[in-house]
Amino acid sequence: MSFSSLVGSSSSSSHPLVPYGWDADWEAEFAPHAEQGLLPGRVVRVDRGQCDVVTAGGVVRADTAFVTPHDPLRVVCTGDWVAVEPGGNPRYVRAYLPRRTSFVRSTSSKRSEGQILAANVDHAVIALSLAVELDLGRVERFLALAWESGAQPVVVLTKADLVPDPVTLAHLVHDVETSAPGVPVLTVSALHGEGLDVLVALVGSGTSVLLGQSGAGKSTLANALVGEDVMDVRAARDVDGKGRHTTTTRNLLALPAGGVLIDTPGLRGVGLFDAGSGVGQVFTEIEELAERCRFHDCAHETEPGCAVRSAVESGELSERRLESYRKLMRENQWIVAKTDARVRAELRRDWKRKGAEGRAAMEIKRGRFQ
Missing domain, CATH: 3.40.50.300 (P-loop containing nucleotide triphosphate hydrolases)
Structure with missing residues (x-):
């Protein structure tokens, strides 16, 4: 792919980066970097510590050594607005502007790390x-x-x-x-x-x-x-x-x-990463039904007065949809628990409670058949 394809056609707007999303708010954010003589640009590709940045003068290659923290969510990625040096060999990215949004998934790492896409x-x-x-x-x-x-x-x-x-x-x-x-x-x-x-x-x-x-x-x-x-x-x-x-x-x-x-490349794995509110927005009808359950901590399984289970039984809600909701909520809770002690404690209490309920049910069963 040629860089001319990435740069696109010239714009009649006042700033050459307007076709790439440059606006007054980004300009205001960039002001402190402009005072240092740095140039604004948007990252069009990242590759092993190097990135291609589209600037007012075209696409330049820059090194990210100065903005490569240990946190994988804070590394430079495609879509970032950055401050680059006006020249030099190599040329360096000196900072990136605060992100308005970021698309993050979990990695396959056992350390529960996120990857910004x-x-x-x-x-x-x-x-x-x-x-x-x-x-x-x-x-x-x-x-x-x-x-x-x-x-x-x-x-x-x-x-x-x-x-x-x-x-x-x-x-x-x-x-x-x-x-x-x-x-x-x-x-x-x-x-x-x-x-x-x-x-x-x-x-x-x-x-x-x-x-x-x-x-x-x-x-x-x-x-x-x-x-x-x-x-x-x-x-x-x-x-x-x-x-x-x-x-x-x-x-x-x-x-x-x-x-x-x-x-983006094809994604084989799409792991959740602290996406509780996102899951809730996908399953808005289940979240709304849950508000009518008798117990505020209802797991929507065998609890009496469960509005979610009632909706499944009446055909208002599909069993597949409820199972998908449970799966994503469990996965997200597990990811969050790896880094949040309070959530880990809540999970342990929940496991103990379910274990006790299971043992009690087995005792009742045994008593019936003895």
Whole structure:
């Protein structure tokens, strides 16, 4: 991919970085760095301690040695606004501006570390391929992370041309809409240009990050939005619809119709990282039902007066949706407990209580059969 594709077309606006999201608030944040003679720029790619930064004079390569802390959530990432030296070999990033939003997932590390995928994002575009069976649980997982980041999620069902029957397509859209309350759900065929106008209008302002598994059609979608082949595309495997990692780094692209797009590699694992409020926003109907439960700490299992279980029994709420909610809440609680002593203590008390209840139930059973 050429850097000219990353830089995009010139802007008639007063500042050359306006197409990349530069505004009066960023200018005010940058003022102290401007007084030191540093230049503003936005990170378009990060690679092993080096990053490519788009500045008023073009894309420059800079070293991040001065802004590489031990905390993985504070390293420079794609989408950051940074202060870079006006020259030098090597040239260094001296600081980055406070982030408005950040998309974070947990790593596979046993130390419960988070990994920041993109910064200063307004829309999280979650791409799902219609070439394979939809995994609604994964949709909900992506949405939880998106809501937690502070961005507005958007679900895009790609490869719609592979579902020619409109009735079947409508059912699939309905299933996703049920799993994504309050979230726009779009169907597109990037190959044929169908449905792209709505997506272009939606991402036409601000910064959007493109997320999804390998084979979801993200690179094809990015090329369609940019209007040229800036990302490599490979065919997905016929056997399972999975693709290979054609995108290996996170890249920031200026869109010709306005807005900025951050394309990301396919995500195999999407672990939650302190995303309790995000999970709650994905499952708003369960959270609202829980307020009507008899006990404020109801686990929605066998407790009397449980409004959530009653909704499942009446068909108002699906068992799958409740199980997905429980799974994500447990996972998030486990992640938080690794670094929060209070949450760990609460988990221990809960385990002891359930253990005692289980033993009591066994004693009752034994008494009946003796």
